[in-house]
Amino acid sequence: MGTKDPRRRLLGALSKAKGKHFEERLDSSFAYYRDRGYAIIEKTPEPMRVIKDLGSGRFVAFFEKKAQPDYKGTIKGGRTVMFEAKFTSTERMEQSRVEPKQSEYLDRHESLGARCYVLAGFGSGEVYRVPWAVWRNMKDHFGRKYVTEPDLDAYRVPLARNSALLLLD
Template sequence: MPDPRRQIIGRRSKAFGDAFERWLTNACEFYLKEGWAHIEKTPEPFHITGKDANGVVRGYYEKKGQPDYKGILCDGTGIMFEAKHTDSDRINQSVVTDKQWESLDIYERFGAHCYVMVSMGLMKFYRVPWDVWKKMKELFGHKFMTEQELEPYKLQEKQCTILILEGVELKDENTENGIGAETE
């Protein structure tokens, strides 16, 4: 028999994960408006099983295959990232699926900026470089990251927008500060 508490926790976590993705999508719209990047949410594959007599489509979402977002920065460099939310005090490396791992590796090999965006309790947000995510065991001695280990990758917010690209370095950029950095 299903545990009602676990069901409630699962629904809450899913709702928080969905909210995090909406916030990331809003940030992507901000960067497009500013002319810094065009990043889109990757649609989840939907398998249609049929229609009923009223024309209502029946189906289900297939297992996630690709990372959540991909696009291009204003310098022509690609970008790809996966979004992960946790209500815990740590984020496990295993939350990235094998298919997502493979896609991030391929994009990274071709020179794209690749990250895992992490939400902790919808209160703190981080942009973990893919090369750090892959090496958790080597870097931290375990296959998860704590809030303390995530701290160097913490993202700022400004006017209710998560600044997901703040400090990302562009090719041939004259400044070392990157996208959205304050200039004097």
């Protein structure tokens, strides 16, 4: 069995670390809204299936394919909001990054009046809040099934004075 290319391993580790940082920024930004009483938005737990009980609260399990968006919650006044978060270290983000089951879930909730978005994070550190209707119809809006940062400029998320992402403004 051959060893992995060290350069590829390093690039993979860097990408994973940047993705984790992106998620931490989202978490702290949602805490900003919670602490001010504007919204409660929480991370959706990854669905897990236990396949063997080892006793004493230990078990063997695997993560099932998820169908729900990464974050969901309620904005003050009662409106439901959902976010699917995607990060890339490359120059473009493919529409297919949102899985078909996730798309169906977002479609159903949007049809009931929920505000649904894709949060697109890029290696530049910029974050874009793309309305689900725009992401879903990417080919109509951008002429192709991927986007680049310049395409998303109108959806750039501003920062608060404390650097929290103003995801609901």
